[in-house]
Amino acid sequence: MPKIMGLTGDEAIAYAAKQSKVDVVAAYPITPQTIIVEAFSEYVHNGEVHTEFVCVESEHSAMSACIGASLAGARVFTASSSQGLALMHEMLYIASGLRCPIVMGVVNRALSAPINIHGDHSDMMGSRDCGWIQIYCENSQEAYDWVLQAFKIAEDHEVLLPVTVNIDGFILSHALERVEVYDDGDVEKFLSIRNAPFKLDPDNPFTVGALCFTDYYFEIKRQQVEALKNAPPVIDKVNKEFEGLTGKKYSYINTYGLEDAEAAVLCLGSTAGTAKAVAKKLRSQGKRVGVIKPWVYRPFPSEHLLQTLGNLKALAVLDRAICPGAPYGALCSDVVSTLYDNGKQLKVFNAVYGLGGRDITPFDIEAIFNEAMDVAKTGIVKEPLKFVGVRE
Amino acid sequence: MSKESKLGWKKIPIGGLLFEPGSAMQYKTGDWRAFKPIVDQGKCINCLLCWIYCPDAAIVRKEKFIDINYDYCKGCGICANECPVKAITMVEEKK
Amino acid sequence: MLVEVRWHGRGGQGIVTVSRLLAYAALLDGKYVQAFPEFGPERRGAPVTGYTRISDEPITIHSHIYNPHVVVIVDPTLIGTVNMTLGLVKDGTIVANTEKDSTTLKQNLRAEKAKIFTVNATRIALDVLGRPIYNTAMLGALVKASPIVTLDSIDKVVKERFPGAVGEKNVAVIKRAYEEAEKVE
Incomplete structure (x- = not known):
């Protein structure tokens, strides 16, 4: 039985990440995303999750740690916003380039200058071509629902791409709304533990991040385009499965x-x-x-x-x-x-x-x-x- | 190298990942050399400073002296520079 | 039906908290809700506003509230300094924490047609809590003025939010404010 909770957009995203049983969270706080990281660190502190919470010194490091963890086969979540996302920019391309199915809650906020903390889409649009799947939510319920679905889409072997779930800064991040939250057990049935097709393993070593010059770089980038092309049928499949569980209909539009x-x-x-x-x-x-x-x-x-x-x-x-x-x-x-x-x-x-x-x-x-x-x-x-x- | 000898995007592993460990061994860099290190094995005291300094792990340890693996040695000359007894001399490659 | 509530107070008086408590109570009543602060630099003592939307149907609107049905004045010192009635619907309701007499209040608020309820929440809070924290008292007065949520649900969420004796005391504050709130004729 689903239960009704009053959650802000940030809280809804944190709650979904908790139910998704993420293995690793590496994140750095930034307004208006901070509540996500705060709420999640509280879950860690209370022993409600068995997540490795990595405190880092910047968003660049946060995404770097996420990439490493994802390559090791972990289910990885992080969140950022605005200047933080901009500082991550370099690593965003590496996450998608190395095919790491990381899920990130992005709380959209304007970019400086002039400095501002409020909601607009400049941050994500600035990183639009980073090769990630990008989802935009209308309310807290959608934010919760899409995070649960995002892991399943990202981790599908036909896709293997990172996903951002976007909510409007303050307008959603700090607004309390009615959210229908599903049972932990139901979420677990929908989202089983990650089955990575390859993972870093000292006994079976492989090379990540090898140099690709004029001879192979183009081919690797062409593969990423194909992975994004493969996403629609997977999104369809995940949406249908989610509807079966929750009765909620999601699609592209x-x-x-x-x-x-x-x-x-x-x-x-x-x-x-x-x-x-x-x-x-x-x-x-x-x-x-x-x-x-x-x-x-x-x-x-x-x-x-x-x-x-x-x-x-x-x-x-x-x-x-x-x-x-x-x-x-x-x-x-x-x-x-x-x-x-x-x-x-x-x-x-x-x-x-x-x-x-x-x-x-x-x-x-x-x-x-x-x-x-x-x-x-x-x-x-x-x-x-x-x-x-x-x-x- | 001709274009045809390389695999297309459908045939290579995703993300530029290399699943065969140690595949760099297949890439022989010996033909990059302009100068070739020659070891005077009579002078060599087997101190292994060259073995420590060689950036390409091209120094081969033997029981009494060292040898050089010319498949990978790029001829940088660091070994000759570091050798305390001047047992290694750089000689121009004749191609 | 959609009811939009605007809360006026000062930074540190629990305006965000009370706007949320009302929303949590409405959730218990089976309603759809939104509660959000006026986003800005949050400074203790500066005038702040909070908002609550309550409806029987899903709420899709995500803009600020421009035409509230109810305005709650938590901080009495704001009366006459901030335009409390800005955008208030014609037959709207004002719930004020004040000691002022009805004529002065009506003049200060410049609201001829609004339904006005007053309560001396400051006194109630000092009596019961021993501290000038009067945000929860205004919940009781609000329910008296406009029964948009049940007092039962308010009590439940307040006890959940403030476990133990603090919760019990706040419930007593709310009950007294509900009883003492009066319509200004």
């Missing part, structure tokens, strides 16, 4: 009102929840609007996105990070390149919002919906890239 929507908002994370509340109100007024929320951002679910578009005429893509000098934000670039040349007569515009934790209000989102409905009617995009909620 979550939609609301798309069955008849003419205009929609596409965004990641907690903003999708606010957008759903606004769409609900507008739909009750007879307006055909909807919301598209990619759960999985990498690998980008292009095919699934094309299948969900239905009769949409206008799409507003919301980016919570900027790509300075680029035509669009990162998310919108992915959407536009998915749509290009596939025959969809769909007009797109990009709204960059919420940098440094600036609140995205229901009023802001309603204005975006109104603009999208206008674009659907006229077929004209007046401003392809706009900034919502910034003072002129």
Whole structure:
């Protein structure tokens, strides 16, 4: 029997890591991720878990220790945010390059300068191409559910890639919500102990991190692309199994009102929840609007996105990070390149919002919906890239 | 080397991992040498300083003196420099 | 139905704690909840706000609360310095910890149409706890003003959060605040 708990996003992630029986945690605290590490170290202190908790001197070291532990065959968890994730950047590529199925809770926070501790997606978008599977959650429940699923996806022998489970800093990390938590026994049935295809073993030595010049580097990188391509069927399988256990349906993309929507908002994370509340109100007024929320951002679910578009005429893509000098934000670039040349007569515009934790209000989102409905009617995009909620 | 002699991405182990231990043995670096160390075994006092200093583990220990494994010796000359009795001389390779 | 509550107090007065206690109690009542602080530099003594959302249905909205149904004033010294009624819905409720008379309070709050409840939580806390910690008292007054959660559930979560004598004393504080809270006419 699942039980109901009041958990913040951070607490939900820590609780999922605990139930996943991770062997090793190496982490360094940073606001707003700190509660994850704090909660987990409390589990260790109370003897609730048998995890090797490695205290390190920086995030760079945290990820380095995680990589070593993962290669030794351990189930490994860590968490970071913002400047911490940026300091890890080098090691993120090594984790995916060496095919370490580490799961990391990333509590999204703005990057300096100017210094700020609040939620936006600059940190993860800055490490977007690190070769990790990247999942964005709307609420604490999703954070809990995705961490449990992330281990199973990461550790699958067809994938063997690290996964980040992203939650919005403060908005989710520090907000207490209702979370349905599953029995330890059920989680154990869903997620058995890690079966690593290879592990560091003095009796059967192998070489990790050998030099690959012009002769092999390209081939190894090509393999990583393939591993990300292999992820979708594995994610499908894990989602189905999870649904069998919990009744909760997960996929690459979550939609609301798309069955008849003419205009929609596409965004990641907690903003999708606010957008759903606004769409609900507008739909009750007879307006055909909807919301598209990619759960999985990498690998980008292009095919699934094309299948969900239905009769949409206008799409507003919301980016919570900027790509300075680029035509669009990162998310919108992915959407536009998915749509290009596939025959969809769909007009797109990009709204960059919420940098440094600036609140995205229901009023802001309603204005975006109104603009999208206008674009659907006229077929004209007046401003392809706009900034919502910034003072002129 | 020709392109065809190397394996494609589908055929090599993932992540650049090498599952055969000691495979560096297969890579003979002896032909990198410009100068070749020659040991005067009469002078050698078997102190093994060269054995300690050799970066390529190319010094072979014998009972009374040392020998050099020319399959791996790159000809760096450290052994000749370190030898306290000047038993090793570097001679230009004739190719 | 969605109820949005805004808590006003000062850093160190347990505003985050009380916003969460209300959410935990609502969970026991089978509701959906959110409780979150006003995120900023947390300094002891500085004015702070906390928020609680309670609903019978899943809550998807994740923005700040702009139009609260209920405003709870935990710290009496804030009245007249911070705009407590900002965004309060027309027929909203204000629950204030105060000793002020109703006319002065109404003038200070500038809330003509709101339903106002007052309680001298500071006195109750000093009487029962012997210390000026009056966040839990406001839970009792809140339930009197707007029965969004049951007093039973409040008692349960307070006893769980503060085991032993401290919990029992806080339950007594809440009971007395519930009894003493009065509607201002």
